Amino acid sequence: MDRAMTKREIRAQVRAACPDAEVIALESQAICGHILQLDAFQQAKTIAAYCSLQEEADIRPLLEEILQSGKTLLLPRTERDLTMRFLVLKDLSLLTPDAWGIPAPPEDAEEADPDQIDLMFLPLCAVDRAGNRLGKGGGCYDRWLAGHPTHALRIGIALRHQRVDTIPADPWDTALDACAFPEGITRYHRINRQRETMP
Numbered sequence: 754m755d756r757a758m759t760k761r762e763i764r765a766q767v768r769a770a771c772p773d774a775e776v777i778a779l780e781s782q783a784i785c786g787h788i789l790q791l792d793a794f795q796q797a798k799t800i801a802a803y804c805s806l807q808e809e810a811d812i813r814p815l816l817e818e819i820l821q822s823g824k825t826l827l828l829p830r831t832e833r834d835l836t837m838r839f840l841v842l843k844d845l846s847l848l849t850p851d852a853w854g855i856p857a858p859p860e861d862a863e864e865a866d867p868d869q870i871d872l873m874f875l876p877l878c879a880v881d882r883a884g885n886r887l888g889k890g891g892g893c894y895d896r897w898l899a900g901h902p903t904h905a906l907r908i909g910i911a912l913r914h915q916r917v918d919t920i921p922a923d924p925w926d927t928a929l930d931a932c933a934f935p936e937g938i939t940r941y942h943r944i945n946r947q948r949e950t951m952p
Contacts, residue, residue, distance in 0.1 A: 760887055767879045769933055770914040771808050780850040780912050783935040788815060791938065793906050797871035801827040801839050801905065804848065804856040809876055816845060829867045830857035831895070837893040839865040845951050851882075870905040875927065877909050879918040884909075884929040884941030895925050906930050908938075 758766070772780075776795055788794050798931045800819050805811050819826045820843070827839040833852040840850070840858035850857040875894055879887040888894060909932035916934065 756879050757919065757921060762888070763887055763920060764878050764890065767915055767917070768808070772912070772914060774807075777808075777912060778811065781805075782814075782935045782937040783814060784810050784910060784912075785814045787938050788812075788933050789818060793872055793908075797824060797906075799825040799827065799865075799869045799871050801829075801865065801870050801873040803829055803874065803876050805876070806855070810912050812874065812910055813845075815874070820845070825869075827870065828858050829897075830860070830862075831855065831891075831893055833895070835891045835893050839867075839870075839897070839899045841865060850901060867901040867903040867905075870903050873903070873905045873907050875907055875929065877911060877915060877932075879915050879917045879920060880911050880929065880932050881908050881917050883919075883922075884932065884939075885920040885922045886924040886927050886929050887917075888927075892925075895927050898927055899925060908933055914924070926937075 792798075800811055802812065802816055802819070804816075805813065816826060826842050828842050829837045830851045831837045831838055831853055840862035841864075842858040842862065847859055849859055851857040875886060876888070877886045878889055907927065907930045909929045911932050913935055922928075929941055931938055
Protein backbone atom coordinates (compact mmCIF):
# COMPACT_ATOMS: atom_id res chain seq x y z
CA MET A 754 0.00 0.00 0.00
CA ASP A 755 1.42 3.37 -1.01
CA ARG A 756 2.29 5.84 1.74
CA ALA A 757 -0.01 8.87 1.91
CA MET A 758 1.64 12.10 0.85
CA THR A 759 2.34 14.75 3.46
CA LYS A 760 1.07 18.31 3.11
CA ARG A 761 4.58 19.47 2.29
CA GLU A 762 4.87 16.88 -0.49
CA ILE A 763 1.47 17.82 -1.93
CA ARG A 764 2.43 21.49 -2.01
CA ALA A 765 5.68 20.68 -3.81
CA GLN A 766 3.90 18.45 -6.33
CA VAL A 767 1.24 21.04 -7.10
CA ARG A 768 3.73 23.88 -7.46
CA ALA A 769 5.83 21.80 -9.86
CA ALA A 770 2.74 21.17 -11.99
CA CYS A 771 1.77 24.85 -12.28
CA PRO A 772 0.96 25.67 -15.94
CA ASP A 773 2.10 28.70 -17.90
CA ALA A 774 0.41 32.08 -17.79
CA GLU A 775 -1.69 31.45 -20.91
CA VAL A 776 -3.26 28.32 -19.43
CA ILE A 777 -3.87 30.06 -16.11
CA ALA A 778 -5.60 32.92 -17.93
CA LEU A 779 -7.91 30.57 -19.85
CA GLU A 780 -8.77 28.51 -16.78
CA SER A 781 -9.31 31.68 -14.73
CA GLN A 782 -11.77 33.02 -17.29
CA ALA A 783 -13.78 29.79 -17.13
CA ILE A 784 -13.79 29.79 -13.31
CA CYS A 785 -15.02 33.38 -13.10
CA GLY A 786 -17.74 32.61 -15.62
CA HIS A 787 -19.09 29.76 -13.47
CA ILE A 788 -19.07 31.88 -10.31
CA LEU A 789 -20.83 34.85 -11.92
CA GLN A 790 -23.76 32.55 -12.73
CA LEU A 791 -24.07 31.24 -9.17
CA ASP A 792 -27.25 32.21 -7.33
CA ALA A 793 -25.16 32.47 -4.14
CA PHE A 794 -22.92 35.06 -5.81
CA GLN A 795 -25.76 37.06 -7.30
CA GLN A 796 -27.72 37.14 -4.03
CA ALA A 797 -24.79 37.85 -1.68
CA LYS A 798 -24.55 41.36 -0.28
CA THR A 799 -21.17 41.05 1.44
CA ILE A 800 -18.40 38.95 -0.11
CA ALA A 801 -14.96 38.20 1.33
CA ALA A 802 -12.38 37.49 -1.35
CA TYR A 803 -8.62 37.94 -1.92
CA CYS A 804 -6.09 39.27 -4.41
CA SER A 805 -4.72 36.46 -6.55
CA LEU A 806 -1.02 35.66 -6.70
CA GLN A 807 0.71 34.92 -10.00
CA GLU A 808 0.37 31.13 -9.68
CA GLU A 809 -3.31 31.28 -8.69
CA ALA A 810 -6.48 31.67 -10.72
CA ASP A 811 -7.00 35.34 -11.54
CA ILE A 812 -10.25 36.44 -9.87
CA ARG A 813 -9.87 40.16 -10.47
CA PRO A 814 -12.98 40.11 -12.74
CA LEU A 815 -14.97 38.89 -9.74
CA LEU A 816 -13.63 41.69 -7.55
CA GLU A 817 -14.58 44.23 -10.22
CA GLU A 818 -18.08 42.78 -10.55
CA ILE A 819 -18.60 42.84 -6.77
CA LEU A 820 -17.76 46.53 -6.66
CA GLN A 821 -19.69 47.46 -9.80
CA SER A 822 -22.82 45.66 -8.57
CA GLY A 823 -22.87 47.60 -5.29
CA LYS A 824 -22.00 44.66 -3.07
CA THR A 825 -19.59 45.06 -0.14
CA LEU A 826 -16.12 43.69 -0.92
CA LEU A 827 -13.87 42.49 1.89
CA LEU A 828 -10.22 41.61 1.37
CA PRO A 829 -7.64 40.32 3.86
CA ARG A 830 -4.68 42.29 5.17
CA THR A 831 -2.04 40.02 6.72
CA GLU A 832 0.52 41.20 9.25
CA ARG A 833 4.08 39.93 9.70
CA ASP A 834 2.93 37.64 12.54
CA LEU A 835 0.40 36.04 10.12
CA THR A 836 -2.65 37.55 11.83
CA MET A 837 -5.24 38.51 9.27
CA ARG A 838 -8.03 41.12 9.17
CA PHE A 839 -10.80 41.38 6.58
CA LEU A 840 -11.23 45.02 5.61
CA VAL A 841 -13.72 46.81 3.38
CA LEU A 842 -12.35 47.87 -0.02
CA LYS A 843 -14.36 50.36 -2.08
CA ASP A 844 -12.01 50.77 -5.04
CA LEU A 845 -9.27 48.52 -6.42
CA SER A 846 -7.07 51.58 -6.94
CA LEU A 847 -6.81 51.86 -3.13
CA LEU A 848 -4.95 48.56 -2.75
CA THR A 849 -1.61 48.77 -0.92
CA PRO A 850 0.93 46.03 -0.13
CA ASP A 851 0.56 44.32 3.24
CA ALA A 852 3.47 43.03 5.33
CA TRP A 853 3.96 40.21 2.79
CA GLY A 854 3.74 42.38 -0.29
CA ILE A 855 0.25 41.17 -1.18
CA PRO A 856 -2.23 43.84 -2.37
CA ALA A 857 -4.66 44.63 0.45
CA PRO A 858 -7.00 47.37 1.68
CA PRO A 859 -5.35 50.34 3.43
CA GLU A 860 -4.45 49.96 7.11
CA ASP A 861 -7.22 52.34 8.19
CA ALA A 862 -10.01 50.68 6.17
CA GLU A 863 -13.16 49.59 7.99
CA GLU A 864 -12.90 46.14 9.57
CA ALA A 865 -15.54 43.60 8.58
CA ASP A 866 -18.25 42.15 10.80
CA PRO A 867 -18.00 38.35 10.26
CA ASP A 868 -21.75 37.99 10.82
CA GLN A 869 -22.38 40.10 7.72
CA ILE A 870 -20.36 37.91 5.35
CA ASP A 871 -22.60 35.94 2.97
CA LEU A 872 -19.94 34.37 0.78
CA MET A 873 -16.21 33.73 1.09
CA PHE A 874 -13.77 32.92 -1.69
CA LEU A 875 -10.71 31.12 -0.34
CA PRO A 876 -7.34 30.77 -2.08
CA LEU A 877 -5.66 27.39 -1.89
CA CYS A 878 -2.65 25.37 -2.89
CA ALA A 879 -4.72 22.20 -3.36
CA VAL A 880 -8.16 20.72 -2.73
CA ASP A 881 -9.15 17.05 -2.52
CA ARG A 882 -12.25 15.09 -3.49
CA ALA A 883 -13.83 15.60 -0.06
CA GLY A 884 -13.39 19.38 -0.15
CA ASN A 885 -10.43 19.52 2.21
CA ARG A 886 -8.42 22.66 1.50
CA LEU A 887 -4.63 22.90 1.64
CA GLY A 888 -3.30 26.43 2.04
CA LYS A 889 0.20 27.83 1.67
CA GLY A 890 1.20 26.65 5.15
CA GLY A 891 0.83 29.83 7.22
CA GLY A 892 -2.59 28.93 8.59
CA CYS A 893 -3.93 32.49 8.22
CA TYR A 894 -7.41 31.50 7.08
CA ASP A 895 -7.72 28.62 9.54
CA ARG A 896 -6.82 30.91 12.44
CA TRP A 897 -9.17 33.65 11.28
CA LEU A 898 -12.10 31.27 10.83
CA ALA A 899 -11.46 29.65 14.21
CA GLY A 900 -11.56 33.06 15.88
CA HIS A 901 -14.39 34.52 13.81
CA PRO A 902 -17.22 31.99 13.41
CA THR A 903 -19.24 32.74 10.30
CA HIS A 904 -22.05 31.02 8.45
CA ALA A 905 -20.78 32.31 5.12
CA LEU A 906 -20.69 29.90 2.20
CA ARG A 907 -17.03 28.94 1.67
CA ILE A 908 -15.98 28.46 -1.94
CA GLY A 909 -12.44 27.55 -2.94
CA ILE A 910 -10.93 28.66 -6.25
CA ALA A 911 -8.78 26.05 -7.99
CA LEU A 912 -7.00 25.57 -11.29
CA ARG A 913 -7.06 22.05 -12.76
CA HIS A 914 -3.63 21.05 -11.45
CA GLN A 915 -4.63 21.99 -7.88
CA ARG A 916 -7.11 19.12 -7.59
CA VAL A 917 -5.68 16.10 -5.74
CA ASP A 918 -7.13 12.82 -4.46
CA THR A 919 -6.55 13.16 -0.73
CA ILE A 920 -5.23 15.77 1.68
CA PRO A 921 -4.36 14.77 5.28
CA ALA A 922 -6.75 17.09 7.14
CA ASP A 923 -6.08 18.34 10.67
CA PRO A 924 -8.97 19.25 13.03
CA TRP A 925 -8.30 22.99 12.55
CA ASP A 926 -8.24 22.87 8.74
CA THR A 927 -10.89 24.78 6.80
CA ALA A 928 -13.47 22.61 5.05
CA LEU A 929 -15.01 24.00 1.88
CA ASP A 930 -18.70 24.03 0.94
CA ALA A 931 -17.77 24.10 -2.72
CA CYS A 932 -14.87 24.69 -5.08
CA ALA A 933 -14.87 26.45 -8.45
CA PHE A 934 -12.84 24.68 -11.15
CA PRO A 935 -12.50 25.48 -14.86
CA GLU A 936 -14.95 22.62 -15.55
CA GLY A 937 -17.58 23.87 -13.15
CA ILE A 938 -18.42 24.08 -9.46
CA THR A 939 -18.18 21.04 -7.21
CA ARG A 940 -20.21 21.06 -3.99
CA TYR A 941 -19.20 19.18 -0.85
CA HIS A 942 -20.94 18.08 2.31
CA ARG A 943 -19.23 20.04 5.07
CA ILE A 944 -18.72 17.90 8.16
CA ASN A 945 -19.97 19.58 11.34
CA ARG A 946 -16.95 19.00 13.50
CA GLN A 947 -15.60 20.91 16.45
CA ARG A 948 -12.98 23.31 15.19
CA GLU A 949 -9.70 23.40 17.02
CA THR A 950 -7.21 26.23 17.22
CA MET A 951 -3.93 25.68 15.37
CA PRO A 952 -1.03 24.89 17.72
